[in-house]
Amino acid sequence: MNFVELFERIDATTKTSEKTEIIYNYLQSAEEEEKLLGIALLMGYKLKRPIKTTDLREWAAQVAGIPLWLLEESYYVVGDLAETLALVLTKDNDSRPFYLRPLVQDIIMLQKQSTEQQREVIESYWSMFSGTSLFLFNKLLTGNFRVGVSRKLVVKALSRYLTTEEPVVEHRIMGKWDPFQESFETLFQEEISQEKHFLPYPFFLAYPVEPNFFEHANIEDWILEPKLDGIRGQIVVRQGEVFVWSRGQDLMTDKFVEFQVLHTTLPDGTVLDGEIIPWKDGYPLDFQLMQTRIGRKQISKHNLEEVPLVMVCYDLLEWNGEDIRGLPLHERRRLLEELLKDDFLSPILKISTVKAFQSWQEAELFRISSREHHAEGLMLKHRDSPYEVGRKRGNWWKWKADPMTVDGVLIYAQSGHGRRANLFTDYTFAVWDEEVLVPFTKAYSGLTDRELTEVDQWIKRNTLEKFGPVRKVKPELVFELAFEGIGLSTRHKSGIALRFPRILRWRRDKIAQEANTKQDLLTLLNTRNESNR
Amino acid sequence: MSLLTVNENGLYCKQGDFYIDPWRPVKVALITHGHSDHMRWGMQHYICHHHTIPILRLRLGFDQSVQGVGYGESFEINGVEVSFHPAGHIIGSSQIRLSYKGEVWVFTGDYKIEPDGVSQPFELVPCDHFISECTFGLPVYQFPSSSSIYADINQWWRFNAQQGYNTVLYGYALGKAQNILAHLDLSIGDIYLHGAVANVNEALATIGYSFPGVHLRSDMEKSKIEGAVIIAPPSANGSPWLRKLKPYREAMCSGWMQLRGARRRRSVDKGFPLSDHCDWRQLNDAVIGTGAQKVYLTHGYEDNFSRWISENYALEAFVLKTLYNDGMEEAE
Numbered sequence: 001m002n003f004v005e006l007f008e009r010i011d012a013t014t015k016t017s018e019k020t021e022i023i024y025n026y027l028q029s030a031e032e033e034e035k036l037l038g039i040a041l042l043m044g045y046k047l048k049r050p051i052k053t054t055d056l057r058e059w060a061a062q063v064a065g066i067p068l069w070l071l072e073e074s075y076y077v078v079g080d081l082a083e084t085l086a087l088v089l090t091k092d093n094d095s096r097p098f099y100l101r102p103l104v105q106d107i108i109m110l111q112k113q114s115t116e117q118q119r120e121v122i123e124s125y126w127s128m129f130s131g132t133s134l135f136l137f138n139k140l141l142t143g144n145f146r147v148g149v150s151r152k153l154v155v156k157a158l159s160r161y162l163t164t165e166e167p168v169v170e171h172r173i174m175g176k177w178d179p180f181q182e183s184f185e186t187l188f189q190e191e192i193s194q195e196k197h198f199l200p201y202p203f204f205l206a207y208p209v210e211p212n213f214f215e216h217a218n219i220e221d222w223i224l225e226p227k228l229d230g231i232r233g234q235i236v237v238r239q240g241e242v243f244v245w246s247r248g249q250d251l252m253t254d255k256f257v258e259f260q261v262l263h264t265t266l267p268d269g270t271v272l273d274g275e276i277i278p279w280k281d282g283y284p285l286d287f288q289l290m291q292t293r294i295g296r297k298q299i300s301k302h303n304l305e306e307v308p309l310v311m312v313c314y315d316l317l318e319w320n321g322e323d324i325r326g327l328p329l330h331e332r333r334r335l336l337e338e339l340l341k342d343d344f345l346s347p348i349l350k351i352s353t354v355k356a357f358q359s360w361q362e363a364e365l366f367r368i369s370s371r372e373h374h375a376e377g378l379m380l381k382h383r384d385s386p387y388e389v390g391r392k393r394g395n396w397w398k399w400k401a402d403p404m405t406v407d408g409v410l411i412y413a414q415s416g417h418g419r420r421a422n423l424f425t426d427y428t429f430a431v432w433d434e435e436v437l438v439p440f441t442k443a444y445s446g447l448t449d450r451e452l453t454e455v456d457q458w459i460k461r462n463t464l465e466k467f468g469p470v471r472k473v474k475p476e477l478v479f480e481l482a483f484e485g486i487g488l489s490t491r492h493k494s495g496i497a498l499r500f501p502r503i504l505r506w507r508r509d510k511i512a513q514e515a516n517t518k519q520d521l522l523t524l525l526n527t528r529n530e531s532n533r
Numbered sequence: 534m535s536l537l538t539v540n541e542n543g544l545y546c547k548q549g550d551f552y553i554d555p556w557r558p559v560k561v562a563l564i565t566h567g568h569s570d571h572m573r574w575g576m577q578h579y580i581c582h583h584h585t586i587p588i589l590r591l592r593l594g595f596d597q598s599v600q601g602v603g604y605g606e607s608f609e610i611n612g613v614e615v616s617f618h619p620a621g622h623i624i625g626s627s628q629i630r631l632s633y634k635g636e637v638w639v640f641t642g643d644y645k646i647e648p649d650g651v652s653q654p655f656e657l658v659p660c661d662h663f664i665s666e667c668t669f670g671l672p673v674y675q676f677p678s679s680s681s682i683y684a685d686i687n688q689w690w691r692f693n694a695q696q697g698y699n700t701v702l703y704g705y706a707l708g709k710a711q712n713i714l715a716h717l718d719l720s721i722g723d724i725y726l727h728g729a730v731a732n733v734n735e736a737l738a739t740i741g742y743s744f745p746g747v748h749l750r751s752d753m754e755k756s757k758i759e760g761a762v763i764i765a766p767p768s769a770n771g772s773p774w775l776r777k778l779k780p781y782r783e784a785m786c787s788g789w790m791q792l793r794g795a796r797r798r799r800s801v802d803k804g805f806p807l808s809d810h811c812d813w814r815q816l817n818d819a820v821i822g823t824g825a826q827k828v829y830l831t832h833g834y835e836d837n838f839s840r841w842i843s844e845n846y847a848l849e850a851f852v853l854k855t856l857y858n859d860g861m862e863e864a865e
Binding site (some may be wrong): 011012013014064066067069070071073074077078079080083084087088090092148416422423449 | 671672673674675677678782791792793794795797798800801802803834837840841844
């Protein structure tokens, strides 16, 4: 099986068990030299895009013999540039063989080439390929190759192929590695991986708590902590070095300069798990502020003073160089408290607060008002739980605060991407500012497929104006939107930015005049900020 | 004054005082073909091709006033010469040609140029004014040849059957279903039909068409069905009707399946871009082939396609707003 066939077969099923089987078959039968690269691509290995997409569009339009505007219009309908290019460039003849490794190398080489050379290479690939090969080439070229398999599935298949337990595989493939530098041997053989002292442990993640949980759970068996709104991370201190990893398995040490001194205070062989969060004058700051800090390439002194970061630690995974994930949580917690008890580590490291409640009812009262306590709910962890791998039910749960909501009027719509291509699914919503509707947020998910189709039909019939892919529609439909946070913003017209906005439901019972106002949002924002003081 | 215009009832010929595929009840309706967005209920008198009549009776009832005509026969209505010509879309589908005082108009209805082996192949009718659908009027819609798609379908059915799976193919009950049935490799396994497909086949049998497949009735023992193919309309996707046929894999057969997004939205295992409409290349061929100087584009990507036509071929192209295929995705 080669990479093209792998993609086609994964793409031709919606069942995860079949996908695992297909990846396993690929590992068994693919050429040794492309296998690791194939796996890396499945898990999201990204090539740097070597080329401007405007160039690609122009060249493809010329090769296909169509004007650029027609290619652009087609792109709006398809919702995916690589696919659009493949479709307009399609030919009836069969594809030439697809050799993944040299092809990816050629794409990497493009970065160093002149525009003329690039064009020559790309057009020669275009003329060689058709169908899926052409599509995949374009996907790799535009740097947005994705396929419908989770990391977990790939780990499953690898585990079976290597006859190695899943957590071990998971650990070995963490972080960024270069498929051209590594091989199956360097990546998976025990002794070599010892050197990889910079690696974090796979994160243990929690599911939302299930309603029947409370029927059986005895609150005394559980450790309850406020759930903070930051970036989940691990701080790794080994061999005199510090590494900060985010949950997305990105090495963030450079962004979180505060932590770079920790090797002087923490013993070698320490791994902490916690929430990285902006913190000033004894309280967390708005999450939005951290996002702007993370976005910067250079962090100025001013940024560091305005948005200082801390880690609120809640778990200790490695202690004195020993993997202690198997110890019960209350033991790990005791060691963590021991480690952090000395005040000298603050203000960079804090310890997560454990809340003592007499009953679940009392805990519920905290959860409902958790925003006033700078939290977004509670974490429930069994006191005897080990630190597991990945998202698991049973020992850890998250019990989130209810989202804030607002009724907004649909004013703009744009067609989506991927499975939502050619369907108007990306909406902009507005609230009333006196007599005028001001846009304040976009939202994508939340409607059922049936509702999406219905709204799509409505949009097509109620378009007032078209601007490229965007439609301005009659301000008629009202939707209830939920969000997790609200802050001031200079980037949005309304001056307000929401965090995790999504559609809760379609308010068919409301007319546009009954939607919320900008004043309502500002009131909500002010109440929130007052509680921060 | 144009021979054909659009008013609130549909496409209207004032000189002849008749409509073509009207969407509101009128006195005289010329019907291009039997799909529900073209053949609507409530007309006082229908004129259509002979082979559309059984469909009309099936869908609109037996008490309708219908007059059948053959391809190429011409007749007059108030001085307008009218004739029906094969459109190659489905059985009985017709382009309608009108000629008055030396000026010739053709309305295509839905059509495709590539022969499907079931309906009478498309005939290019020279004209001055050409009204064409353009459902797939974008260059991303260049379909593979239908013979290669049928080979893929049979190969996939065989693969599924070998693994003990049933194969469910979704396609429009009138048109697509018969085309698929005519191209299945009967040596692979048994063929079963959803009731909607069986009903259409039964109606077509009265005029001599015969297609393979057994009507899958609710009282049949479904556990014995294995490695079979089941032909069903798209609306059966996700219905409890299918549950007893597990394990199965399902595929949608439609030109819309050309786009990955459209297929993934359906959450079917596979999509075959099998269409009864012209693709981009066929539309271009047809528009040039008729020799018409004025081209009117309707239902589809008419804005883009008309701009392309007028810029690329130095023809006059116009957009004609109609109510055909309003919900494009479902109505092929």
